[in-house]
Amino acid sequence: MTAPRTAEASPPMTAPQTPGEAGTPGRSRGAAGPEDGAGTLFLGVRHHGPGSARAVRGALEARRPAVVLIEGPPEADALLALAGDDGMRPPVALLAHAVDDPGRAAFWPFAEFSPEWVAIRWALGHGAAVRFIDLPAAHTLAAAADPTWGDGEEDEADQGLRIDPIAELARTAGYDDPERWWEDVVELRGAADPVAPFGALADAMGALRETYGHGGHARDLIREAYMRIQLRAARKEFGDDAVAVVCGAWHVPALLGRTTATADRALLKGLPKVKTEMTWVPWTHRRLARRSGYGAGIDAPGWYGHLFAAPDRPVERWMTKVAGLLRAEDTMVSSAHVIEAVRLAETLAAMRGRPLAGLGETTDAVRAVMCDGSDLRLDLVRDRLVVGDVLGEVPAAAPAVPLQRDLTRLQRSLRLRPEAQERELELDLRKENDAARSRMLHRLTLLSVGWGTPVAGRGSTGTFRESWRLLWEPELHVRVAEAGVWGTTVESAATAKAEARALEATTLADVTALAEQCLLGGLGAALPVVMTALADRAALDTDVAHLAQALPALARSLRYGDVRATDTAALGEVAAGLAERICVGLPPACTGLDTDAAVEMRGHLDGVHGALQLLPDHAELTGRWAGVLRGLADRDSVPGTIRGRAARLLLDEGGLDEDEAARLMGLALSPGTPPADAAAWIEGFVGGASGGGMLLVHDERLLALVDTWLTGVAADAFTDVLPLLRRTFSAYETGVRRTLGELVARGPSAASGRTETGLPGFGAGLDDERADGVLRVLALILGDIDMAGADR
Structure with missing residues (x-):
């Protein structure tokens, strides 16, 4: 999928960047020529700029053109009427995708404060014609699949330096921050003559293009050629002085330039093309933000939306919004805080020589006054208000698959x-x-x-x-x-895709996971195909690890089927067959494994053990499984981590009493066992999320065995086993580790397994003074306990 680089009328992300447009630091464009010699109104804008949007609306009101031409894909002309629908609420985006390859797509986002959106709404509300004049999406999407397109012209164009026009203008004006310069000269200033700012920006962009040459990408030459062709057609139809053009300010000098129609058509000859479809889709403020990766993104869509919706007293209204958000998060913010924050923001603006308090001043004021200097609360304001989670809406009449x-x-x-x-x-x-x-x-x-x-x-x-x-x-x-x-419905499409995936699956685990998805999604129609593939794969796969990996998903599927009232008889037969084969093949598969393979097999052991408990009529299988575990626990050729886990699973299920578990641990930790093997056995027995820490807390005989073995490990071997032991015991909760430390420090009684109180982890007797302290606290909480009784 591709996304556009600049705002709504900007080229999609598949197209190269234009200076001041997409991914450049300044990212915007800001120029416009009010009119050329023929009387056409040129409004060069920066995408997603509230100041530009207000100026465009003012200029259109002043000139009242008969047609408004906007930088955007012409295939969307038929969709423009929907922009006036009551059900359309920005932010929204035009979505174009290739008919034969829907994944090849591009967006043209619009916000309420986008100049192009304002121009569209003005035209629809005043009976003026409105058209898009940028290069068609059919060519843009074709270019995504043809990276060589435009290379012939790029070498010549790229001889000039690619620049960011806003950054250049800001630098010339003595600003080190292009965003702050743009705010000062456009967003925070009004103009008595709505057309004058566009003329000044057009002159500035013309000077930059003269100084640096084209300064952009070769494909922009093709886009601008197409725009000029559409401009000529509109002038011929409506007259020169009845046309208004809203486009990126960087393009205005190119549209004002004198070129021939023949030369422009020559640039467009032979362009690749694909069949496309277009529609409106909802967009979000978060996706307008630059940090989302959107090339023409802005830092603060929520702030810009506020500036556009509240042209009067914007700072006061903004601080009120911030106060409301913080109050909703249980932060004490009063009206006095709001007043003080407004005063501080205005003071900072005056000290910094700014016409009004901008985002930087309001943010500094909010941090100091409402957040007590805390960036944590300020991050909340940035996330919820400065960026925001606004989601647009499109009317039901919009085309859709x-x-x-x-x-x-x-x-x-x-x-x-x-x-x-x-x-x-x-x-x-x-x-x-x-x-x-x-x-x-x-x-x-x-x-x-x-x-x-x-x-x-x-x-x-x-x-x-x-x-x-x-x-x-x-x-x-x-x-x-x-x-x-x-498919045309969610159910039919998911069914068809599940069947296709079942036929294409190459591993048993893939098919079992697919069967689980089908049951969770209620796709009964796909199950026959999936079950056939599952039975075939299960019959051909002889790898015990694969079988063990597949069984848990089948067991979960049977369980889900019970909840969703799904017929899972066939699935149960396959699961029982897998379990039988695992019981036969697992013992030899656990012999002669290296460390990594043993850890992986231990995970399979846990998975199979849990899965068998979920299978219907599993009593016979469970008995066979207990025999497999006992054989693994007693076999010396099996790695220690598997032997330890087998013993632990037997202990948990009652297949091993505490005395036998202590005997197996004693053998594993005997002096004749290499320290690394002993440590692996401990990890298998008490490691992971199996509750081994609490087992040691409540059975001090086992803890004594571990303690005795650990204190007897030679110094040179201890360094080797330490990482394994640290991994084992660091997984325990803090309270469990603390209790184990106290028991070891006191010296557990291996014979009795209990302290003098009979309760592991507790002292020998009652501490009367500490108990009295608890009673006093209870008296304060409940309020109806006799303090004299508490003292007694």
Whole structure:
């Protein structure tokens, strides 16, 4: 997928950058020629600039042109009427994609404060014609697949130095920050004559182009040639003085230049072309931000939106917004704070010689007055207000692929609106609506439309609970368009893709994971194909590690099937067959493994053990599995980490009593065992997330064995085993490590396994003084306890 470099009317990201446009530091353009000799109004703008947007509106009101020409893809002309629809709320973007390759796409974003958007709305509201005049998206998208396009002209154009025009103008004016210069001369100033600023910027851009040559990319020459052709056609149709052009200020000198139509057509001859489709899609302020990677991005879309929506008293209104946000986050901010912050911002602006307080002054004032110098709270203001999470809307009448329409219908029926701000969603699968939401999200995941990401829930871990982290990104519209090749509805598309993936899968784990996705997504129609592929792969795969890796996904699928009332009989037969083969093949597969392979196999051991508990009618399999574990625990040729984990699993399931576990540990930690092997056994037995720390806390015989072995390790061998032991014990919670340290310091009793109180980790008797302190605190909390009784 590709994204545009400059704002709405700018070229997509597949096209090269223009100075002052896309990825250059100044990124903007700011020039316009009010009119040339023929009377055409040229409004050279910077994309996403509220000052430019207000000036464009003022200039259009003053001149009242019959047609407005805007830098943008002409294929979108048919969609311009939708910009006046009541259901259209910026930020929005034009999305173009190749019909045969939906992943080849480009966006042209518009914000409420984008000059091009203001020009479109003005034209629609005043009965003027409005047209896009930039190079068609059909050529732009074709160029994405043809990186050599334009190379012939690039050598000549690139002889000049590529420059950032805004940075050059700022440097000339004595500014070291192009953004601050732009704010001072455009965004924070008004003008009695709305056309005059465009004339000044046009002159400045002309001087820069004369000084530095073209200063851009060769493809800009082609874009500008196409713009001139469209400009000539509009002048012929409407008259010279009835035409207004809104484009990047850098291009204005090129449009004012005297060239022939023949020369322009020659530049366009033979351009590659692809069939494209276009529509409107919602956009976000966060995606307008430069830090998102958008070439024409701005640092503060939320701030610019505020400047455009609140031209009067913007600083006072901004501070009020900030105060509201901080109060919502339980920060004490009063009206006095707001007043003081406004005064400080205005004072800073005066000291710095600025016409009004800009973002820098307001930010400094907020940090000092409302955040007490804390950057933590200031980061919240930057994230929520300076950038913002505004998500636009497009009307239902906007063209869309059938899959997008079905997804929109599901979102409405399931009351699950796409939002630009990340949020967590807890689902109870026993509820019909939540179950339907779960199926939709799993189907979208299978289609690579990553709206939701499964996360660990904070509440119950039962199979009827699911937790998702949702975040709608504008680029997901492209993913939906790509997925449209699989079907016209979410269900049919996910089914078709699951069947295709089953036929293409090369490993057993891939097919088992796919079967799990089908059950989670309720794709019963795809299961026959998936199950056939699963049975074939399972019959041919003889690698025990592959079988062990596949079994947990099948077991989870059976469990999910129970919750979702899905017929999983065939799946259960395949899972039982895999379990039988694992029981036969695992013992020899665990012999002669190196360290890394042993750690990997230990993970498979855990996975199979947990999976067997989920299989229906698993009693017989569980008995066989216990025999496999006992054999692994007793076999000296098996690596220590696997022997230790096998013993631990048997102990947890009651297949091994505490005395036998102590015997196995004693053998593993005997003086004849190499220290590295002993340390590996310990890691297998008490390492990881298996609760081994609490086992040592509650069974001091085992702790005594570990302590005795550890203190007897020779100094030269201790250095070798230390990293392994550190990894084992560092995984324990802080409280568990502290308790173990106290027990070791006191000297645990290996014979009895208990302290004098009978409770591991506790002292020998009651501390009356400390107990009285607890009673006094309780009395203060509850308020109805007799303090005299507490003293007693």
